[in-house]
C-alpha cells in the first residue's frame with residue numbers, strides 16, 4: 001500500500017467519481033442528516049460526516065443528481081459577514097414521495113410525504129371502517145394512488161399505520177379491537193397486495209400507529225435529540241406507547257413491546273377488553289374522558305375531537321375540569337410506572353394526552369414526580385407531540401428507510 005499515492009494529494013487527477021466511490025457509504029448518513037434537519041450547510045455536513053470537503057461535495061452532488069436535495073452554491077451572505085458562506089443544502093421541493101396510509105377507528109387518511117417529513121398532499125376518508133381489511137386498505141391505497149396521479153410525483157414505497165399491535169415478522173394486526181377487523185389479520189400482506197394492484201412500485205410496510213408517531217416525532221418533532229424517548233398517546237380509541245432508543249424503535253422480540261394501554265391505573269375501574277380492569281386503555285382515552293365528564297358521546301364527530309373540544313373550549317365547566325383532572329391523575333400514575341421501568345430522558349404525549357398536558361401541565365408533572373422514583377423533582381421533561389399527522393409521517397419513514405440506508409441502490413434499482 002505504501003507505493004500508492006495518497007488520493008488527497010492527487011489534486012487535479014482525482015475526479016469527483018473516485019471521490020464518490022469512497023463516499024458512497026456516506027450517501028445514506030448524509031441524506032439522513034439533511035432529512036432530519038441536522039445538516040443545513042455543506043460545512044456542517046463535512047463536519048458531521050468526518051470526511052474531506054471534497055468528499056462531502058461529491059456526496060452532496062450525488063444526492064442532488066438523484067433528485068433528493070438541492071445544493072445552493074451561492075446562498076446570500078449576511079451583510080457585513082466575512083468570508084464565503086458555505087453551500088446551503090435543502091431538500092428538493094419536487095423530489096420523490098412516500099405513500100403513507102393510516103386507518104383508525106373513525107376512518108382513514110392517505111398522504112404523500114416527502115423527505116423531511118413534509119406532507120405534500122393528503123386525502124381524508126371518513127367512513128365506517130369496513131370489517132374486511134382488504135376493502136379499507138383498497139380504498140386508502142386508491143386515495144393515495146389518486147394523489148400520485150394528481151401530483152405526478154415519483155413514489156419510493158408505501159407505509160401503513162394501524163391502531164393495533166403488529167406482530168413481526170409476518171405483519172399481523174393482533175388486536176385491532178377498535179376496528180371490526182379479525183384478530184391476526186395479515187395487514188402488511190394485504191396492504192402490499194393493494195399497493196401492487198394500484199400499480200405503485202416500491203416496498204410496502206405496516207406498523208402500529210403510536211410506534212410510527214414516536215419515530216416521526218424523534219426525527220422531525222418534539223422528540224429530536226432524545227436518546228431514550230417514551231411516547232404515550234391516545235388515538236381515537238385506546239392508549240398506545242412507544243420507545244425510541246438511540247434513534248431506533250424498540251419493538252421487542254416480535255414487535256409487541258410497549259403495550260402500555262394495559263397498565264392498571266384504577267384497580268376498581270372499568271372492565272377492559274383485555275379481561276382485566278382499570279387499564280390505561282379504558283381509563284384515559286377519549287371515551288373515558290367523555291363519560292367521566294357526563295357527556296353523552298354523539299356519533300357525528302370523532303370521540304377524540306369531541307374530547308379535545310370539550311377541554312379546549314369548556315374547561316371552566318366544573319364537570320369538564322374534574323374529568324380532566326381525573327384523567328391527568330390516571331395518566332400520571334401510568335407514566336410514573338413507565339418512568340421507573342424505562343428511565344426515559346424525555347416523554348412526549350399525543351392525542352388526548354397532549355390536550356390534557358396543555359390544560360394543566362403542572363398537575364401532570366407533579367403526579368409523575370410524586371409517584372416515580374426516577375421522576376422525582378420533575379427530572380424527566382414531559383412535552384407535547386408537535387407534528388400534525390405524526391403517525392402518517394412515521395408510516396412514510398418506513399417507506400423512506402431503504403432510501404436512507406442506500407440512496408443510490410434504492411433509487412437506481414427500479
Ligand SMILES: [Zn+2]
Nearest residue numbers: 262272274279
Ligand atoms: Zn386492559
